[in-house]
Amino acid sequence: MKKHSIVIAGGGSTFTPGIIMMLLDNLDKFPIKEIKFYDNDEERQNTVADACRVIIKEKAPEIKFLATVDPEEAFSNIDFVMAHIRVGKYAMREKDEKIPLEHGVVGQETCGPGGIAYGMRSIGGVLELIEHMETFSPNAWMLNYSNPAAIVAEATRRLKPNAKVLNICDMPISIENLMASILELNSRKEMIVKYYGLNHFGWWTDIRDREGNDLMPKLKNHVKDKGYAIEFSESGQHVDDSWKSTFTKVKDVYALDPETMPNTYLKYYFYPQDEVEKANAEYTRANEVMDGREKHVFGECNRIAQANTSEGSTLEIDEHASYIVDLARAIAYNTQERMLLIVENNGAIENFDPTAMVEVPCIVGSQGPEPLTQGQIPRFQKSLMEQQVGVEKLVVEAWEEGSYQKLWQALTLSKTVPNARVAKELLDDLIEANQEYWPTLK
Template identity: 80%
Template structure:
């Protein structure tokens, strides 16, 4: 069986060790001959790479391993790029969250003004990765899960329309894992789902088991009472206190359309004031991550590198990232697996903008994704999605044209922002904070 060569772009990310552990756990599914890490921050990546070298030596010493800041080295002789970059790192995420909160607006890394700011930084970074891949390994595929996925996906559609890029998100996977748990199933793969929307902005419309039995009534009964909350154990990425509150808040989001089951992120658009009320303007999610996950992962990596062993390590396999292996397998082996991806609509949602980047189930094979038609959607969801797609398209146009006006319009149009005056104040602060990261706006 062929063995594959993979570049992880964003090699200095705190998620990289968990992804490498996950890849090594699944070598029977996706054989690997080479793993490369690529980042533009050599010092940060080196700490992660030194630990990953030890992990690979222990678990699969025949795999070649390289960490580099040189695009030619990183992108030559590869089959897949797994991209999860964060332009500006957590220091800029902190500004994305705190600047809107100063004006009583949701401060969140992918929703509202914070997501727009992050998108303006991410577009150029992701386009660079695509260009490196196409220059040095033109037959490779990019599996892109860099946030904010909706804006990045729209940018790739407009600016790199013929590129082999698949835009994906792990949030529906995490929610489907909870659904499987609620139903007492062993795996979310026992469910076949229908879903439509935009990234972080969608609804499940049908969920059946492998025998075709309708699972929606049982899920709706649970969600009406508890949201997606279950009796969490203390392990896993999405179960700290803020995530538990998010999963409980789903019951309020669900009440707006009890026929469907919503993505958790809709809370930011339906109940923005509630989110602001429960935020700490001086200590946001970025601070929690920097003081928690960031310190933990780097200290563990430094300890592994120093001791040259993983013995006693508390680094965990990023289990729900295993969908990346499923996606790579679908491309490599033409498995025709059904997966949720962010793709150009082109009629998958019948009564919606054909150029919108929508999140829908697709059959994935060696030629990429084939979207599964979801039919017509109700007026409520259609209206919400049209507004949000307009935001995403305006952001990409603003980036492309260097247009202050269009970025102001984008922020004004977000459901999280109360009026155009506040939108302008937030924008002016974000411009100052993002000097060197955004194109010049005029």
């Protein structure tokens, strides 16, 4: 098996150590000869890199390791870019969540006004990474899991149509892990699923085991009363109180269409007032993350670097991110893996905009993804998706054209925003907060 060179774009992310540990745990499936970190925040990246250097030296000393802020150094002679950047970091995520709440609107990092604000910051950052990759390693593939994935995917489709970029999200993976637990399966990979939607906006329509047995009745029986909630262990990414509440709320989302299994994020569109009412405008999810995972990861990284050993570390392997290895292997070794990816529709959903970036099962090989046809979809889901695709396309057009009008229209069109007046007030506040990051809007 060929050994691969990869660059992790967003080397200073709190998720990077877990991803490194996951990659090291899968070297038998995906051999690596070199790992590079790239970030535009050198100090933050160095904190993570100093610890990861120790971990790599202990687990796989043969792997070359480099952390850099120089694009040419980072992107030269690589096979894969694994991109998970957050433009503006958690300080801007906090504003994405708190500014909408001041207007009585859902404050969430990928949904509604917060997602639109984050998208306007992310587009330029992701396009820049693609340009670096195409300049220095034109044969490389980018596995992009930077949020908000829907807006970023539409931007890559529109502005970099020939780029070798695969857009993927971990949320369906996390939900399928919960489903596997509910079904008492050993792994989500024992399930063969049909699914359609947009990123953070979709539905499972069929779930079977490898023998073809229908698993939906058992799932429905659980979800109608408990949502996706199960008994959680106390470790892991998606198990604090806000996530437990999200998984339980699924039962109310499910009630709208009991023939399907919904993505958790639909709660923000179906029950926005409920989310606003229970939100603490002084202490949002961004604050939870900064006080929780961020402090923990950076504290551990400093401790590992100073002790020059990872022994006794409480950093965790990012097991749910193992889909990144599956995706890289599919490209590298033509495995024909079946995976949910965000791709241009082109008829995968028969009665839907062919240019929409939809999330559907694909067979992935060395040529990239081949979407599996999901047929026609019902009016309810189709109408919701058309409205949301309109939002995403308007955001990308607003970014490209520097159009205030189109961004106002995008906010007005979002199901989370009550009317055009609130949308305009929100937009003006978001422009003020994002002066450093957004293109100038006229």
